[in-house]
Amino acid sequence: MSAVARWRRTGLWVLAVLVGIASLAAIAIATTPPGEAMDPDDVGPAGGAALVAVLEANGVDVETHTSIDEVRAALAARDDDTSVVVANTSNLGTAAATTLRQESLGVDRIVVLSPSTSQLRALRADATALPIGAGVRVESRCDIGTVDEGDSIIGIDARYEPGNGSTGARVCFPLTVPADDGEGGDEEGEHGAGLLDLPSSPAHPPMTIVGTTTGFTNGVITEEHNAAIALRLLGASTRLLWYQPAVTDLVDSDGEAEDGALLPAWFAPALALVAFSLVVLALVRGRRLGRLVREPLPVVVRAVETTESRGRLYRRAQDRTRAAAVLRLATLDRLRTRLGLRRSDSVETVARAISAATGRPVSEVLDLVAGPHPTDDAALVRLAQDLSDLEEKAHRP
Template sequence: MTAVSPDARAIWRAARAPLAITALVLLGGIVLALATGGTSRGELDPESAAPTGSRALAALLRNQGVDVVVAATFDDALAAAPGSTVLVTAGGTVRPERLADLRDRAAESVLIAPGQPALDRVLPAVRTYGGPDAAVHAPNCSLPAAAAAGDALTGGQRFLADSRVTTCYGGSVASVRDAHPATLLGDGVALTNQHLGENGNAALAMRLLGARPRLVWYLPVPGDPAFAEGRETITGLLPDGWVFGGVQLAVAAVVFALWRARRLGPVVTEPLPVVVRAAETTEGRARLYRRSGAAGHAAAILREAAVARLATALSMSGDAGPAAVIAAVSVRSGLTAAEISQLLYGEGVRGDADLVRLADDLDALEERIRRS
């Protein structure tokens, strides 16, 4: 008997190519994550040099003597807030009650896209609604920082308020000057590396964030106790490099599956270890017929085989019809046509006894034909 099961060497030869591809993809994802980890930290990150980061603005503020403190958690921001300007880069992701505590502790607050639940706790007189994409707007207000900066790139959320709140740039900037001054920005596009040098974006950002000796730059992230419930997502918790690596692995798996699906190869034949005698096959089939009660089907097979042998013995063609067979057998055997018709083409049998009787009668008929 020929062995067809693969051995360890065959398995290794078949698996080494996909294993090498997987290792290369993993290595590429790790290298990419390490290479981009220092420059693609996140949107409005003061340590990120990516287009959506804010390293350029943080550098300008430090050059003007402002102490920029990056707060990784809400507790860090709250501890550094007294006497400082506090920038919250994603106000809508902080629990409203914690955001109110932060504003009460800070000397001045700048909130980007705070959302209505946060405004209900921090500035109840202000309502917000979605606005168009960022575009260049004129200030059209009396806010000193906006008037000095001139046209700037603003958009995102828009704010509605009473006369106690100053709105600028088509409503995408709002400011309230009370015991704890606060400024609301519809989005932070003007603070990013990509757009800081355009129009009056840098002047507006410097005046809003550099009015005090210290700026607390708070970046809310998932895992922070102050992070709003229901906003954590699996993809948000994963670094960008890992997400990209996972997509690469999925694509590689699909390509590998398609590649291997076209390499099924020819059918492998295997010699039988023993020879099965024809008699054993016949007996096995007979037992199956008896077990299933198929006496009628067995009788039809016996009659068909007997007719074929009789036709050969009488030198008849294989396509001879029942009438011709009956006539020829009747002449040679001496039996009547009715007897031959009933024996070769009659009704089905009702049980094993009738089947045995039919087999004996067919054998007797064939023996008579051979002797005649």
């Protein structure tokens, strides 16, 4: 095998291994359960067990639910002092959000962490979500009871703008960027807020929208004023329904997943990349380079060398049976040609023709061309000599 062929084969194997690793990684990531942030039972950095423990230590009865059906049953049996928090909206489908809005009318407050615009519409909240892409630290610049002037929070990753019809909406934690005032100086322009407080309406109860999920997790809750803000938002009622939607709540009322939400956004491109890689691999492995080109050998190889090499291999393997069969078959083929017989003629027919050409009995000829196999090297040599003698005599009719 030439060096180019070896490198080509090595490259193909490396490509196949990389495609396999990429496929396994995509499967592993795709099967990672979503919505783990703010899990009330998780004591890791992404969980919400610390906040639950502090709420319960302050006299709040925290009930955790993972499906909208459980929340509906809990709200049906609620008392007059109940709040609801949607701690992770990753698995909150619009059908579940609509049901939550309908069933939560009359509760003290509903708090939603990092909802999307479609989820806000299902909750009948007149606001628009504008993702930031990274958690930032923001100061409150408001005093609305649950948030004091001068409070700061870290982990804001979404901003919200109230709609024109949102009367009485209060904003906190405004996100500002420098803006040119037209006279060479810079002023700060507001571009949404990290917290939006909406008063009750016929469509929904009092609602607080907070643009953070990671800010209230175990790993960040003790930083800045995150813990105090969380306690004021969630600890105002003696009973708190902690809604941690499971993946089943992504399914809409018709039984179909919304916008392919069961799969991450990168899954389709990753699948297409893997499929393209497999097609390229198949083309590389199966391509044709055209007709073979004859090339003279650099040396002259005698034909007898092939026969001698095969003989040495048979001798080294002590395969007398195979060697004898090769000798007999070659003799029969040559004698068929010399005696004008067909290749499909049986051994008995060939033996009778050889007997007629050499004068030997048919039984003796059959013993040579189809008899027992030699048991030692001497017998194999005698068989080869006898076959050669038989072939020579067949020239004389």
